[in-house]
Amino acid sequence: MISFNKEQIFIVTGASSGIGRCTAETLNSLGATVVAIARREDKLIELKENAKFPENIHIEVKDLAENIEELPEYVKSLKAKYGKFSGMAYCAGVGDLKPLRAVEYNDIKRIFDINYFAAVMFAKGIVDKRNNIGKGFSMVAIASMGAIGCAPSMTSYSGSKAALIASFKVIAKEIATQGMRANTVSPTLIQTDMADETSRQYAEGKYPLGLGDVSDVANVIVFLLSDKSKWINAQNYIIDCGSEM
Amino acid sequence: MDKAVFLVELEDILQREEPCAENDNLEDYEEWDSLSKMAIMAYYDKNFGVKLSLNDLKNVSTVSDLIKLAGNGVQ
Numbered sequence: 100m101i102s103f104n105k106e107q108i109f110i111v112t113g114a115s116s117g118i119g120r121c122t123a124e125t126l127n128s129l130g131a132t133v134v135a136i137a138r139r140e141d142k143l144i145e146l147k148e149n150a151k152f153p154e155n156i157h158i159e160v161k162d163l164a165e166n167i168e169e170l171p172e173y174v175k176s177l178k179a180k181y182g183k184f185s186g187m188a189y190c191a192g193v194g195d196l197k198p199l200r201a202v203e204y205n206d207i208k209r210i211f212d213i214n215y216f217a218a219v220m221f222a223k224g225i226v227d228k229r230n231n232i233g234k235g236f237s238m239v240a241i242a243s244m245g246a247i248g249c250a251p252s253m254t255s256y257s258g259s260k261a262a263l264i265a266s267f268k269v270i271a272k273e274i275a276t277q278g279m280r281a282n283t284v285s286p287t288l289i290q291t292d293m294a295d296e297t298s299r300q301y302a303e304g305k306y307p308l309g310l311g312d313v314s315d316v317a318n319v320i321v322f323l324l325s326d327k328s329k330w331i332n333a334q335n336y337i338i339d340c341g342s343e344m
Numbered sequence: 345m346d347k348a349v350f351l352v353e354l355e356d357i358l359q360r361e362e363p364c365a366e367n368d369n370l371e372d373y374e375e376w377d378s379l380s381k382m383a384i385m386a387y388y389d390k391n392f393g394v395k396l397s398l399n400d401l402k403n404v405s406t407v408s409d410l411i412k413l414a415g416n417g418v419q
Contacts, residue, residue: 227359228375229361273379276377
């Protein structure tokens with residue numbers, strides 16, 4: 100039911116693995132052009148080679164945590180290279196499972212850099228009306244159920260995602276007058292590289308529908324990027340199969 | 345700040361794809377909305393030490409009027 104055309108160009112950050120990669124693959128298989136951004140070039144090449152329409156995947160190697168203040172300029176350079184963007188999925192992110200007694204200021208900064216500061220500065224670049232298509236533009240950032248459930252050992256991570264949810268709501272309201280949208284999704288623990296053995300053990304038996312797969316989240320993101328969700332704005336979608344962890 | 349530099353800065357603040365000129369009427373710009381006005385206020389405060397209110401901007405009609413609000417900030 101959802102389809103795109105190749106003139107619709109979406110940026111996907113964190114595209115080398117997990118939910119980001121699945122989002123890039125899904126957008127591409129439905130006909131959209133994807134600019135896939137991540138640090139690991141080999142993984143991006145793998146994504147492109149295995150895509151349904153490899154010619155519609157463009158890869159950009161970049162560490163978003165470097166030169167965060169220049170991200171709006173970076174987005175501008177991508178626009179000059181590829182054209183105006185129809186949307187973005189901000190899937191870059193890092194986790195940090197530590198009790199407060201083990202948290203240091205630098206841990207919090209590292210987590211906020213990529214999960215929050217880079218997300219907001221990237222959003223600043225892409226909602227600049229010179230860099231996007233205007234009406235019909237949609238962006239989604241991956242937040243986390245951690246921002247709502249606030250389980251122990253997630254001080255930095257939960258904080259960064261809660262900040263992200265709040266700021267994306269603000270941005271959504273700022274851009275709505277131009278027919279543009281922004282939403283976040285908040286998955287619970289999903290089977291990705293980020294979910295280590297400790298998290299998996301912790302999650303065992305807690306999900307009535309079983310452990311979530313990357314496509315369970317990517318499909319919601321793709322729906323929110325498509326015009327099928329054109330009346331949905333400034334929302335945070337909880338994807339946790341009702342476990343409320 | 346040189347006037348020519350300011351005009352380029354203004355273009356960026358308003359996220360315009362066309363250049364700004366002194367005689368342009370701001371009401372003719374589709375970008376001249378409340379968010380742009382707030383952005384102008386932040387810019388004037390940071391760069392010229394001028395604290396504007398939304399009321400100050402109500403009485404502005406041309407780019408030239410806007411420049412006058414910068415005092416000696418824009419020559």
